[in-house]
Amino acid sequence: MSNATPYKVYLTESELPKQWYNLRADMKNKPAPLLNPATGKPATFAELSRVFCDELARQELDDSTKFIDIPQEVLDFYKMYRPSPLVHAEFLERALGTPAKIYYKFEGNNTSGSHKLNSAIAQVYYAKQQGLKRVTTETGAGQWGTAVAMACAFFKLQCHVFMVKVSYEQKPFRREVMRTYGATVTPSPSTTTEAGRRILAEFPGTSGSLGCAISEAVEEAVNTSDCRYVLGSVLSQVLLHQSVIGLETQLALQKLGVKPDIIIGCAGGGSNLGGLIAPFAGEKLRGEADYQLLAVEPASCPSLTRGVYAYDYCDTGKICPLQKMYTLGSGFIPSPNHAGGLRYHGMSAVLSQLYHDRVMDAVSVTQSEVFEAAELFARTEGTLPAPESSHAICQAIKEALKCKKNGEAKTIVFGLTGTGYFDLAAYQKYNDNEMTDYIPTDAELAASFQNLPNF
């Protein structure tokens, strides 16, 4: 197959973004402010900076500065694995026999195995700048914890990761990557925190959840000097850092002379999707261009498509600020049968607002169809995708097949957030035809919504 356009576009180092793009500056309807759970009032800088580094607290509150300089030390680190390639999926197109053009932005070419490193290195840099010695965080599937461990190794900070117990036990190799980078890894819930002890007392056999691990990590951070907490998704600061994905994608597409019709990303807390679509959503909000922006979430944890838009707790222990978001309720725990990440009960405030304002659409897909798409992608495009990323692949394939049916040559861009090297237990289930789907019933969701706070 010969092709006029290149298969892959790498920007040059001089073309790499030097600033992050803050989409909130272009939103007329700003995301609702975080609330202090004790007072019900908007969280202040003083309150946030007990949990987060000062600069990150400022970024969290800043909904007006459009571009924020990426520190030189972070740019230096980005050089190690960025630019990530924008790939023309011509082998997948050929396998589907579609007139659609499919491109994907591949963020998996680094040891954390995902885009998470883009924000981890920024957050750890600011911690170091502030003179801190240590950060805490939580991890579920493990990408975020690995990314923070790598960033801490680079800047020589200590790193304590609370790893959701079921992942800690099922993914010992993820744990070993983090240890290789010098991190301490504790299964959550643990007995080292008040939040952990409370949850263990109430649910002695629990296999843990992200919301619980967040409570533990935050509690340790606020009770330890020289320490702050870092979070890999949901927060607006994270979407800001992840805008580097979208900015690179935008420039690479411009260099190719390609205008996308549909931009697709998987959505758990929203870090990848929010970063990928940021500059395109900005153009859309400013009336300069139109794109279909599409969030893909698991049918087993459908916060956008079946959640409610309300203030909710971000963590099980209810010690973090409240956020207005599409949520399934902070007590919602998706089926353990669901592989990979995308298990969080809520969605980024920025993306929630965009969805509420119909700037962005959302769909959900089942686990079986996700792995079917993953296998086809692996066999045609070579790369073994992460289950998370495969949600986007699945939807991209559906859109491409719609184009085939309708004879439309749309241009589809999706985010391939990471690789599936640590998800082979899930692949094994799929290979052995033992994979099951789980979709929560309306009654289950209604019960979960009962726990929403009154704000």
Added chain:
Amino acid sequence: MSNATPYKVYLTESELPKQWYNLRADMKNKPAPLLNPATGKPATFAELSRVFCDELARQELDDSTKFIDIPQEVLDFYKMYRPSPLVHAEFLERALGTPAKIYYKFEGNNTSGSHKLNSAIAQVYYAKQQGLKRVTTETGAGQWGTAVAMACAFFKLQCHVFMVKVSYEQKPFRREVMRTYGATVTPSPSTTTEAGRRILAEFPGTSGSLGCAISEAVEEAVNTSDCRYVLGSVLSQVLLHQSVIGLETQLALQKLGVKPDIIIGCAGGGSNLGGLIAPFAGEKLRGEADYQLLAVEPASCPSLTRGVYAYDYCDTGKICPLQKMYTLGSGFIPSPNHAGGLRYHGMSAVLSQLYHDRVMDAVSVTQSEVFEAAELFARTEGTLPAPESSHAICQAIKEALKCKKNGEAKTIVFGLTGTGYFDLAAYQKYNDNEMTDYIPTDAELAASFQNLPNF
């Protein structure tokens, strides 16, 4: 840190090599011919083509054609993961405080996790061209089997992998990657072949070896119509395909205006090292330039540094052609404590001849120092390296520290063949201070040499 030279060099797609380079054409002392074990005479095309595809048998015998066109379908596949980057390891340099310049060619950015894909796709392509339906192969650490499975998925051929039993059991995830790409994976020794049954009868509790798995895969191939055998290292055809590594490295260095002093690669069967150094060894043989070419092997399996240069069996079952090479004897099985690949008893005939002629040097390193180097590399340069690749890292660090001691600003280039995502059981041992070294005694080696054939 700002730097005049870029951190990474990616060639453009138009700069990618269109031909492989056959180093044998520039060797005055050609590698000795393969011998038929039954007749003791040089293996003929007719004999080799029972085992290998016709075109590969021709390439194996061809020691005079300097450049061989890479088929367009193989170039198309190469586009998916090539060019691989040449990286200036400035973070490692800084950590070492060395005046040396260190560059590495990174071949791990593909799902097989290593350079093995370069030859797998070529071999499977020729099988398809010949109208075959199926290939067999063996795999130890798993990179080669994964690469063949990926190539077979791409060209829609059936793939049967005999996986060394100890790896099959210890690396279930490697097995699942291969299955995801559609391969059938059988632990070796198995009862499906005469060679396997013979070995099981003699050593009932054996955990297998590469030499045994080769015998099984070859036996099945020669006894099955529409099927041939493919091998990931040792053979001259494999080094030919792997020359793409060296050709890209050479061009990238030229673009940087950098002339290397030392070129370092890990060596098991020689596939990566032979490919990396090919064009540089060619310049050296033609008297156009001088380089120190350095093979690094494990102290636990030291075929170059402690082996003998003699004709030996390539497989345990003694059904393959004999090869003149540096060997530890075909019955040599390295300690199971040794992690990763680089466990083969012999070395590529091409590299053996270069070493014998002192065009190339060799050193060995112990497992503990290899993992120490791997950890430093991961923490400074980001990427978690494969244990195999870490042998090269270890020696590169030693050379850079020599430069520091002597105040020399040498330029060191090494091959980073792959990533360590499937080697975390070994990293765990290292993290837990449970890693042990094993070095065979002279008596053990002398006993193994007793089994060399008389040719």
